[in-house]
Amino acid sequence: MSTVPLGAQADEATTEAASPVPPSGRHAHGRHLAGRVLPPLLFAIFVLALWELLVVVTGIKESSLPKPTQILEALWQERSLLWENALVTMKEIAVGYVGAIVLGVALAIPIATSRVVERAVYPWLVASQMVPIPAIAPIIVIWTGFDMRPKVIVIALVSFFPIAVNTIDGLRSTDPELTNLLRTLGAGRWRRFRTAQLPASLPFVFSGLKIAAALSVIGAVFAEWVGSSEGLGYLILTLNNQTATTEMFAAIFVLALIGIGLFALVSLVERLALPWYHEARRADDGDEEAS
Numbered sequence: 001m002s003t004v005p006l007g008a009q010a011d012e013a014t015t016e017a018a019s020p021v022p023p024s025g026r027h028a029h030g031r032h033l034a035g036r037v038l039p040p041l042l043f044a045i046f047v048l049a050l051w052e053l054l055v056v057v058t059g060i061k062e063s064s065l066p067k068p069t070q071i072l073e074a075l076w077q078e079r080s081l082l083w084e085n086a087l088v089t090m091k092e093i094a095v096g097y098v099g100a101i102v103l104g105v106a107l108a109i110p111i112a113t114s115r116v117v118e119r120a121v122y123p124w125l126v127a128s129q130m131v132p133i134p135a136i137a138p139i140i141v142i143w144t145g146f147d148m149r150p151k152v153i154v155i156a157l158v159s160f161f162p163i164a165v166n167t168i169d170g171l172r173s174t175d176p177e178l179t180n181l182l183r184t185l186g187a188g189r190w191r192r193f194r195t196a197q198l199p200a201s202l203p204f205v206f207s208g209l210k211i212a213a214a215l216s217v218i219g220a221v222f223a224e225w226v227g228s229s230e231g232l233g234y235l236i237l238t239l240n241n242q243t244a245t246t247e248m249f250a251a252i253f254v255l256a257l258i259g260i261g262l263f264a265l266v267s268l269v270e271r272l273a274l275p276w277y278h279e280a281r282r283a284d285d286g287d288e289e290a291s
Helices: 006-018 025-058 068-077 079-113 115-130 133-144 149-172 176-184 189-226 232-241 245-273 275-290
Strands: none
Touching: 025 068, 068 079, 068 245, 079 115, 079 149, 079 189, 079 232, 079 245, 115 149, 133 149, 133 189, 149 189, 176 189, 189 232, 189 245, 232 245, 245 275
16 A cells, blocks of 8 residues: 655645635626626716716706706605506507517518528518608507507517517528538428527527617607607606606606616526526636636
């Protein structure tokens, strides 16, 4: 039986004690989360403090630019009014956003898989964005009435384009060698789409969904400005006519929260649906930081 000298054992023990202990996964995740949350949070606090100081020093009237503390007070005092109208707007956004997803994906799949459909439809898809949706919103109201339908249609029309274009690009990003291999193995078009094209397109699809999340809020405001008697867009228009600037900023703040919340929800679904994609990105970021 071989023996190790006591001096060598002591050196090994000293080396092990001196070697850094790798952080646990929980601590690393906490640091990663703090690194993502703290910078924008600190920047927001800085901007709000600078805003407050600017209004105090310059003496700008509240009717022109209220202080953040006044907006916060209006958020609390008008919470019932803001909440009632926010529920209406969120319902419109939810239905219109789902409609945009259905419309965008339904257009993207045949365009990406058929050259004939692409040549016939894709130019008109691009041309549709040359028409300002707010300009045709009154016509949509005339066609459908003053209920929720015109709002949903406007939101869907404003939001579907980035979903369609990103889905098309994602379906076209499939590795051609993988497609040829599946074709060689006898896989049909549906099998190739399900096993190769669809997984490759999902990161692109979620990118389009996140862009559409922001556009859906803008579309809701446009739709409510044209013809509505409730909702945050209608409330902003009413407050503007009353020169209630502080309350108008409070309504805008709630709209921003709705957009941020929808964006965060889509990002969460993306992380749950594509863990492999985010693990690869995190590994790349770690390699860049190490280098």
